[in-house]
Every structure is written in C-alpha cells, then in structure tokens.
Amino acid sequence: MFLSQLGPDQRDSAISQLGTEQFDILVIGGGVNGVGAALDAASRGLKVALIEAQDIAAGTSSRSSKLIHGGLRYLEQYDFRLVREALHERELMVSTLCPHLVKPVGFLFPLTEKFKERTYVGAGLALYDALRGFQRAMPWHKHLSQKQINEIAPSLRHDLVTGAIKYFDAQVDDARHTMSVARTAARHGAIIATQVSAESLIKEGKRVVGVNALDLESGKKIAIKAGATIMCAGVWSDQLHARFDLTPGYNVTMSKGAHIVVPGSAINSDAGIIVKTPISVLFLIPWGDKWIVGTTDTPYEGDRAEPCATREDVQYILDQANRVLEPKLRADDIIGVYAGLRPLVANNKSATTTKLSREHTVDRPAAGFVSIAGGKYTTYRVMAKDVVDRAVIELRRLTQESVTEKLPLVGADGYFALEQQKERIAQESGLDVATVTHLLNRHGSLISEILDLINEEPKLLGKLDVNLPYIKAEIVYAASHEGARSVDDVISRRTRLSFEAVNHGLHLADEIATLISPILGWSSKERKESVAQYTELVEREKVTLGALLEVNS
Ligand SMILES: Cc1cc2nc3c(=O)[nH]c(=O)nc-3n(C[C@H](O)[C@H](O)[C@H](O)COP(=O)(O)OP(=O)(O)OC[C@H]3O[C@@H](n4cnc5c(N)ncnc54)[C@H](O)[C@@H]3O)c2cc1C
Structure with missing residues (x-):
C-alpha cells in the first residue's frame, strides 16, 4: 500500500x-x-x-484556459476523431475519474444574424453533441431567442446579438x-x-x-x-x-496564449460566452465569482519558465470581448493576468x-x-x-x-455522496456550507484530511482573506500533502491567488510563508527568501505588462 x-x-x-x-x-x-x-x-x-x-x-x-472540451473549433477543421476522443475524455472526467474537480459549464454562442448563421452554428453544435455518442453527463445544446438572451446575458449587446445557442463543456483548475x-x-x-x-x-x-x-x-x-x-x-x-x-x-513550436481575470460584476451573464475572432475563438469563462477571458495565439521565443502577457495581448483580449459586450470591459476592471505556452508539434518551424x-x-x-x-x-x-x-x-x-x-483520481471516491452531506459536514466542522462546497470541489473526499488538520489546530479554520474562499488549513495542507515547496507554489498553483487576488496576492505572501514554514522546516532567512522570490516574480511580470495593473494595486 x-x-x-x-x-x-x-x-x-x-x-x-x-x-x-x-x-x-x-x-x-x-x-x-x-x-x-x-x-x-x-x-x-x-x-x-x-x-x-x-x-x-x-x-x-497551470496556464491553460482550464476547459475540458472537445474543441468546437476543430470541427471547422473536420478533425472529428480528435473531437470525439476529447468528448469521451470529458465525459469520463465529469462522471468517473475526477467529478470533484471537473465541472460542466454552459456557453452561449451569440448570433448576429437570424437564419444562415443559426443554421450553420446549430448544425455544428448538433454534430458536437452527437459525437459524444450515448454518453450524456451534459445537457444537449439549446437554441435561444433574443428575448431569452436579454434575460440570461444582459451584458451581450442588444443592438448586435439576435439570439444564441447554448451548449455545454467542462472546466477544471488545471x-x-x-x-x-x-x-x-x-x-x-x-x-x-x-x-x-x-x-x-x-x-x-x-x-x-x-x-x-x-x-x-x-x-x-x-x-x-x-x-x-x-x-x-x-x-x-x-x-x-x-x-x-x-x-x-x-520540433516543438511555442505559441503564447494570455488570459485576463475580471470580477463577476464586470460581465452580467448566467453562462460563459464564446466569441469567434479573426484568428480563433475567445472564451469568457465563469471562474467562481470571477471571469477568465482569453486567449491569444502568438508565436513566442522568450523565456519558457516565465511567459508574460504584454499590453498588446491584454488590449487584444479587451477589444475582442468588447465586440459583443455592453457595458465594455475596461483595463481597470482587470484583477489578474496570466500567460502560457502551447507546445505545438511541427515538422517545419516556419509554419504559422x-x-x-x-x-x-x-x-x-x-x-x-x-x-x-x-x-x-x-x-x-x-x-x-x-x-x-x-x-x-x-x-x-x-x-x-x-x-x-x-481509475478515479484521489478525492473522487465518495465525492457524490459527500456532496449530498455538505450541510451535515458544515454543522459538525463549524465551517459554513459555502466553504464546505469550496473544499469538496478542490479536495473531494480528501476533505477529511483538511478537517483533521482543523481538529488538531482550530485556528486553521479561519479564512486567509475575507474576500477569498481559501481557509488557512488548505495552505498548510498544500505543503504537508500537496508537494508545495515555496510561497510561489502555494500562491500560483495550489491556490490560484496569483490571478484571483488583487495585486497577485502579494499582501498574503507573508502569512502564507508563516503557515508553511514549520511544515517545510524553514529558518527565518528561508521564509523571507521565499517571500522575496515571489515578490520579484510579480515585479518582473508587472514590468512586462507596463503600468496596466498598477491601478488595481
Ligand atoms: C493559453 C493556453 C490555453 C490552453 N487551453 C487549453 C484548454 O482549455 N483545454 C485543453 O484541453 N488544453 C488547453 N491547452 C493545452 C494544454 O494546456 C497543454 O497541452 C498541456 O498543459 C501540456 O502539458 P505538458 O505536460 O505537455 O507540458 P507542461 O505542463 O509544460 O510540462 C512540462 C514540464 O517539463 C518540465 N521540465 C522541463 N525541463 C525539464 C528538465 N530538464 N527536467 C525535469 N523537468 C523538466 C517543466 O518544468 C514542465 O513542468 C492550453 C494551452 C495554452 C498555452
């Protein structure tokens, strides 16, 4: 064992x-x-x-769009095998392998014309749904009128959007x-x-x-x-x-993709939105009480370990999203930004x-x-x-x-039953139901290990930041059970504070270091070094991004 x-x-x-x-x-x-x-x-x-x-x-x-999807746009490239394979994996993850981590998410495909576009997009989405075969963890796509769209997504431009088709994919904290x-x-x-x-x-x-x-x-x-x-x-x-x-x-060609994160209030919609762009598609993806919007697709040759979004990347995302949004997203809505590199397999390096x-x-x-x-x-x-x-x-x-x-992942075992017992878990643990839901969606049945930590040290029940869902026990657990070795590991990957919290979560770095220090056996010098290392990382990102995020600091 x-x-x-x-x-x-x-x-x-x-x-x-x-x-x-x-x-x-x-x-x-x-x-x-x-x-x-x-x-x-x-x-x-x-x-x-x-x-x-x-x-x-x-x-x-850790830098993807966080979608578990068949890849709607591969249908346009007639890559049916790839789409079918991905839809099968999506189904497996949502229903069996890791239902605590991978969740269905609805997307609106806004239409700007009444008949031709609806027929074309509708046929594509019918094929997308059909390619998953008899597996049915997610609902079938649905046609929506302009009136319905105005109710579901008031942020979509009424003067432009004539209706939409709603379809489902899934999302995950990668x-x-x-x-x-x-x-x-x-x-x-x-x-x-x-x-x-x-x-x-x-x-x-x-x-x-x-x-x-x-x-x-x-x-x-x-x-x-x-x-x-x-x-x-x-x-x-x-x-x-x-x-x-x-x-x-x-050979592997690198293509950079950037995303911005904005507060939930910046976009009024009950579902995600997908927008066709001149080069690909842009996703507006609900992420807890926030939105992730992206991505870009530009050739890249810089540092692999620290790809940074530029002002141009951010401007492109704002411009594309704002084609369909009213009120428009503004640069000072942005809470966080991140970029990742697609490893694209190529025989010829000059291919686009x-x-x-x-x-x-x-x-x-x-x-x-x-x-x-x-x-x-x-x-x-x-x-x-x-x-x-x-x-x-x-x-x-x-x-x-x-x-x-x-083979379900750790935490998947018993998740569906625990999901039905969250009121009882909340009562017994002293946590509120929202926090229990948050813990179940991040740890599944391993929630018991977090609760053990709280039993040993009741003050770990407290929130790290009142505006964010993470509790202190999760930070300790990141170092004791999840392999985190630094403040950056905790802020950037065990939690997603690096883009969910204002100013990349810098104000939380000291407390996080204090929480994980005893687990990792750090001296006070090592603790300070880990905080300093994260601070420098954030400073480097800010320089690349210009002053754009300073407004939120
Ligand atoms: C912007 C963007 C959006 C995306 N969105 C989606 C999406 O929504 N859905 C989807 O399905 N896919 C998406 N993808 C694709 C997906 O994220 C990638 O295909 C996947 O993450 C690649 O994983 P990997 O393990 O190949 O590479 P990586 O995650 O990069 O892993 C490679 C690892 O190798 C390590 N390494 C390098 N050198 C050494 C060494 N010498 N010794 C030891 N280790 C080393 C690195 O540190 C790194 O951790 C997206 C990609 C990008 C960039």
Missing part, C-alpha cells in the same frame, strides 16, 4: 530512492502529460519515478488537477520529486539506461537508472533534445502556429528513450497511455495494459 501524500518527508525519501533503486520507467516533466504517464505506468504495476525541474504543473499545465494526478500516481507507488532537473542521459552503448539529474534544492547530483525514460517536457522538448544530443522526429494540429506525437529517438509532445490538456490520459504503450516495448518483457480509464 502506498500513500498519496506529497510532503517534505516523502520528498526526502524520494531523493534517496532515485539514486539507489532501479526503475522500470523514469518520467521527465511534471506537467499533466508527465504525471499522466507516471500514473499510467505505475497503475500497470511498473516501478516508476518522475522528476520535475520546477513544481508540479509549473509549465503550461494545476490542481495535475497535482491530483501526481498524488494518484504516488498512491500507486510512483516516486515523485520536484525541483529535480534532468541534466544528461546515462547510456550503455547507444541505449539510454537512465538520467543524470540535479537536486536543485541541495545541489546534489543523482544518477537515476531506468529501463525506459519518457520525456514529457512540453515546450522544453527542443531544448532537452539538444541537451541530450538526440535527433528528434519533431495557429494552423498547426493540436494532436500529439510519440517519438523514440534512441533505444530506451521515448518522448511525447503536443495534444491538449483534455486528452492527457490518452497521450499518457500512448507514450507508455511505446515505452514498455523498450523493457523487452510482457507488461500489463493501461487501466487509467477505470
């Missing part, structure tokens, strides 16, 4: 195991594809290790989901260590037999031995192929990134070494299965089949 807990003790023992044990599979990269591969391989009964150079989901997997997949992999025996970077390959002849890694916290070198190494490095793939002196079958396929590629550039890149968040499980299927051939022995289609 293994534990899903990712705390400091677990990391210490992971570091020592990495250097002393022989693994079947070593995964490089703790984005959704890497942790998905670790879970897939561990649940086949293989001995698995995963190393991540930063934090779980620190790359693209970083939290990726961390939950990592914990589920640990639950099935995978050894997981963050802040460990793959530096070079260990070879026997031409065969890759492991990786020389560096523990970035201690500076210690670790030689990790594995029958097969799987690289899931997203936009770092080209860089690592070069570092490892491999000739890959594909918008037109590249979102499908994934599995490659085997050397014996014992397999890599994967591309795809989308929604289909991570399929990608993980595909890359592990290829990697196990390198083990040259019989192995088990993937079982992840039937």
